[in-house]
Structure formats: structure tokens, C-alpha cells
Amino acid sequence: MKSIKPSILRIEDIMTPRTAFKVVGDNETERAPKLAEKYDYDAIPVVRRGAIIKYWDRKTESILPIIKKHRVPHDASIEQTLPHLNNHLIQFVCYRSEVVGLVDLSDLNKPMGRLPWLHPMLEFEQYIVNKADGKGFTDEQILTALGKNAAKSVRKRRENARSEDLVIPLLAFAQFSEVLNAAVHLGIVQIEKAEIHLLVDLRNKLAHAGRILIENRKTDGMKLLDGFEICRRLLAHA
Numbered sequence: 001m002k003s004i005k006p007s008i009l010r011i012e013d014i015m016t017p018r019t020a021f022k023v024v025g026d027n028e029t030e031r032a033p034k035l036a037e038k039y040d041y042d043a044i045p046v047v048r049r050g051a052i053i054k055y056w057d058r059k060t061e062s063i064l065p066i067i068k069k070h071r072v073p074h075d076a077s078i079e080q081t082l083p084h085l086n087n088h089l090i091q092f093v094c095y096r097s098e099v100v101g102l103v104d105l106s107d108l109n110k111p112m113g114r115l116p117w118l119h120p121m122l123e124f125e126q127y128i129v130n131k132a133d134g135k136g137f138t139d140e141q142i143l144t145a146l147g148k149n150a151a152k153s154v155r156k157r158r159e160n161a162r163s164e165d166l167v168i169p170l171l172a173f174a175q176f177s178e179v180l181n182a183a184v185h186l187g188i189v190q191i192e193k194a195e196i197h198l199l200v201d202l203r204n205k206l207a208h209a210g211r212i213l214i215e216n217r218k219t220d221g222m223k224l225l226d227g228f229e230i231c232r233r234l235l236a237h238a
Contacts (some may be wrong), residue, residue, distance in 0.1 A: 010078065016101055024045075045154060055090070059089065078113065079116050086105070089104055101115070114213060128171065154174050
């Protein structure tokens with residue numbers, strides 16, 4: 001049985017530090033909506049004598065208290081924080097009792113924010129490649145499982161690699177979507193087509209910095225969490 005190893009990346013690695021906050025005093029909270037609009041922020045902290053006591057929330061357009069569900073320790077893993085971000089969108093990062101930063105779903109678009117989610121997909125992909133190689137499937141069996149169009153591309157990639165004296169498993173030359181579909185046909189994993197589409201979409205966004213991972217904050221965070229749980233489930237039964 002395999003499992004996904006927790007990332008060593010922590011929420012403090014992707015947070016917006018307090019030094020970059022745009023804040024308002026508790027006697028000038030009417031400025032908060034204007035600051036939020038100008039800088040496209042979802043939260044504007046409210047300070048009193050240097051301490052952050054509340055925040056203006058764009059979603060409710062009101063001043064809200066910072067309660068327990070809006071706080072996350074600075075050393076919490078990015079993975080364990082995602083459910084809180086999905087539920088509350090804004091998390092104030094704390095060191096002991098002091099607010100040192102702020103994080104929301106859009107911070108997962110940063111390169112460091114993508115890594116914890118890309119890693120399990122790469123791990124799952126490598127498991128399939130190794131499993132197919134270890135089970136001793138013939139090239140013809142693998143090519144048949146890939147399908148005619150994918151098999152043609154895979155053959156070409158392997159031929160190019162052999163010209164460079166590289167010898168690696170045949171399935172390693174397939175695209176991620178092709179690897180997943182072949183794994184189903186070979187009986188290596190059981191995964192629904194909808195789950196394959198979700199993983200492929202996420203992997204494409206995670207692996208290419210030019211693609212936005214979190215665009216719709218109401219749905220994209222949940223999709224990311226679903227993809228992570230799919231990989232966790234499949235590896236747990238490997």
C-alpha cells in the first residue's frame with residue numbers, strides 16, 4: 001500500500017506577508033472598500049494600536065471579526081489548509097498569537113503553491129508506468145491499451161529516445177491522459193472517466209505556469225481537493 005507523502009511546503013511559503021498588507025485604522029474603516037477595489041484585494045485588515053483586530057470582507061462588504069476559523073498556523077502544510085480556504089476563502093497566518101500574513105485561494109497560483117498538488121499526480125503516473133513494466137506487459141499489449149492514435153505517437157517518441165541511447169519503459173512515452181486510459185484497459189487501476197478528465201485538466205494547469213489554476217474561487221479549490229483525494233485513494237489501494 002502506497003500513500004502520498006505530505007509536502008514540506010508550508011503556508012508561510014506562499015502567504016502575503018504582513019509587510020505587504022494594505023490596512024485601515026479602526027476609525028477609518030470607510031476607506032477599506034476603496035483600497036480593496038484599487039488593489040483587487042478580498043480582505044483589508046483593520047488595525048488598532050498596531051494590532052490587527054478585524055478585517056473588511058469583500059464578499060459581505062462588512063467588517064468581520066477574526067475568529068478561530070479564519071486563523072491558520074504559519075507552519076501548517078499547504079494541503080491541510082486547502083479545505084479551510086475553500087470554506088472561508090481568507091486565512092490569517094499566525095505565529096503564536098500574532099498575525100504575520102494572509103493567504104487565500106489565489107496564492108495557489110504561485111509556483112510554490114502548485115507543487116504540493118502536482119507531486120501526487122506525478123507520483124501516481126510513475127506508479128502506473130512502473131506497475132505496467134513490472135507486470136511484464138508486452139509492447140503490443142501496451143500499444144493496444146493506448147489506442148491507435150496514442151500508440152503511433154508513443155512509438156515515435158521511443159524511437160527518438162533510442163537514437164539518444166535512452167531505454168525506458170514504453171508507457172513512459174505516453175501523455176498523462178494516455179497513461180491513465182491505458183492503465184484502465186490494462187487493469188492496473190479503476191478510475192472513472194470523469195475522474196480522468198479532472199486529473200488531466202488539473203495536471204495541465206499545474207504543470208504550466210501560464211495557465212491559471214485558481215480562476216473561479218467558488219469551484220476551482222474544490223476541484224483541486226477532489227483531484228488530490230482521487231490520487232490519494234488510488235495510491236492507497238495500489
